[in-house]
Structure formats: structure tokens, C-alpha cells
Amino acid sequence: MTAEPMRPGQGPLYKQVKQRVIRRLIDETWKPGDMLPSEPKLAASFGVSPGTVRRALDELVAENLLVRHQGKGTIVCRHDPERSLFHFFRMVDAVGARPTPDSRVLACRRRRAERPEAARLGLPAGAPVVVIDRVRSAGRRPLLVERLVLPGRLFGALAEVAPEDLPNTLYTLYEERFGVTVYRAAEQLRAVAADERDAELLGVAPGTPLLEIDRLASSLDGMPVEWRLSRCRTDAHRYRVELV
Missing domain, CATH: 1.10.10.10 (Winged helix-like DNA-binding domain superfamily/Winged helix DNA-binding domain)
Structure with missing residues (x-):
């Protein structure tokens, strides 16, 4: 050396x-x-x-x-599925157990970034992005619906992947296929009411209170690589953070 x-x-x-x-x-x-x-x-x-x-x-x-x-x-470190789940998935059940969520991808497509998406990811207006919509379930019960927006220049090839072929733990895919390691993720939480789409996908009534998790993930060099907006049911699960 x-x-x-x-x-x-x-x-x-x-x-x-x-x-x-x-x-x-x-x-x-x-x-x-x-x-x-x-x-x-x-x-x-x-x-x-x-x-x-x-x-x-x-x-x-x-x-x-x-x-x-x-x-x-x-x-x-590798972003193996177990590590990614432990480190980034914060939903737990009533006794504090963290479920292993299953994912159902609704769509994976490439398009031009909308203005809020470009702003969050630090991209020029109208830059290409890949958008993934999916529902994550725990124990066969829908737990959260989420949208992920990724810079097209890094992940454009994802749009060619069939939705059913996308893995449950995407951070492992980012690292192994695209050489992008998620280093940090900053989250903001707020309470929202389920809209009609949320209600249909999560099996709740419109207007049901949900927890919205707004996550911006960055790579080792501090570059934003994913904006993820998740809306979660909280009737049987909670968001838990341990401070040490």
C-alpha cells in the first residue's frame, strides 16, 4: 500500500x-x-x-x-437481506418482534422526474428516474404501501426487470448489481389519512390514520440514491427506534 x-x-x-x-x-x-x-x-x-x-x-x-x-x-460489510432488514426496517408488532415482510411489486417503470422527486434527489428537472410501487405485507396482511424513486443514470436497467423478479430486499440488489452501497438513510415521520388508493391496497377504510415514513437514502459519497415514501398501518404494528 x-x-x-x-x-x-x-x-x-x-x-x-x-x-x-x-x-x-x-x-x-x-x-x-x-x-x-x-x-x-x-x-x-x-x-x-x-x-x-x-x-x-x-x-x-x-x-x-x-x-x-x-x-x-x-x-x-455486505447488504445481505438479514442485515438490511435489521438496520433499515423499523416496524415491530405488539410484542416488539420485527416481522419479515413480503413484497408485491405493483409497477416498475422509467419516466421523467416530477419536480418534488427531482428536488429530493438533487436531479435536474425532468431527469430520468425509475419508480417502483409495491405493497409490503406481514403475515399475509398488508402492512405498508410505498413508492421508491431512483436516479435513472444509476438504476436505469431496473426498468427492464419484470416486477415479479425484483427481490424483497432492494439494497442488496443495489450493491450487488449496480455497485451502489446505501450508507445512510434520513427519515421524517408524520401522520396522514389513507386516500382511496391507500385504502384499497391496505384493506382499510378511506381516512384511516396511517404513519408516513419519508426516507432519503444516500451512498458512501453522500449522493442521494433513493427517495422512498411509505404509508403504514399502525393498528397492529409500531415504528420503533432504539437510542443508545
Whole structure:
């Protein structure tokens, strides 16, 4: 590995190491499933102490970008279905159990972005996007209806996939087929009333209170890669967040 000395005045050393590791993930020097060099080797490469490297890697492990395997080393995380469900799906039942939702894709198509969609994804007006509409169920009972809007320049080929061939966990598909890793997701919640379409798809009466989850997902370099709007029944499930 080529030596990369840190630069004075660019912030704490461990933060600089963290950003350089992320940059290597972005440029695919290290891909999902790859094992990183040992901490001493990374320390020598970056010109810092092993303790500084360990602190940087600790943060990336906490952020689910890396995972440590005892006796093996540090590995770049994959968006496998189980991890994606645990990390991004927050609906639980009355006893706190997280269901494994099934998905039924209603449509997957390519079109021009509407103004709100372009604004949320940071795209020019009318830029091509891929739109996925689907219903997710728990225990054969409709739980939420959602629309996903994706930049066409990244995911245009998705429009060629038959709806029934789209997987339940899309973040794994983004990573494995398109090389896009979802790093962060910012969500906003609000209460809404079910419109006629919501009511028909979720099996509730029009006007039924629903929880709307507005999620903007971004990649390792901070670029928005998905806007997801979900409307959820809350008669048997709740949205749970654990703060530590």
C-alpha cells in the first residue's frame, strides 16, 4: 500500500483515516466482502499509530460499514437481506418482534422526474428516474404501501426487470448489481389519512390514520440514491427506534 501521510490542520487524525478508508470503499479498492489489511499495515500506510487506525475503524464498525470477525480481521460489510432488514426496517408488532415482510411489486417503470422527486434527489428537472410501487405485507396482511424513486443514470436497467423478479430486499440488489452501497438513510415521520388508493391496497377504510415514513437514502459519497415514501398501518404494528 502506498504511504499516505496525514495533513496537519485537516482535523483529528482518526477522522482523516476514517475518510480515507471511506474513499477506498467508494473507489472500490475494497469491495463488500473484502478483508482490510491489518491495523499495523494500515497504520504504516497512513503514517499514524495503530490506536488511531483502531479508533477510525471502530466508528466504521458502529456505522455498519465494516464488521470485525474474531480471529479473522475486519471485513467490508455486505447488504445481505438479514442485515438490511435489521438496520433499515423499523416496524415491530405488539410484542416488539420485527416481522419479515413480503413484497408485491405493483409497477416498475422509467419516466421523467416530477419536480418534488427531482428536488429530493438533487436531479435536474425532468431527469430520468425509475419508480417502483409495491405493497409490503406481514403475515399475509398488508402492512405498508410505498413508492421508491431512483436516479435513472444509476438504476436505469431496473426498468427492464419484470416486477415479479425484483427481490424483497432492494439494497442488496443495489450493491450487488449496480455497485451502489446505501450508507445512510434520513427519515421524517408524520401522520396522514389513507386516500382511496391507500385504502384499497391496505384493506382499510378511506381516512384511516396511517404513519408516513419519508426516507432519503444516500451512498458512501453522500449522493442521494433513493427517495422512498411509505404509508403504514399502525393498528397492529409500531415504528420503533432504539437510542443508545
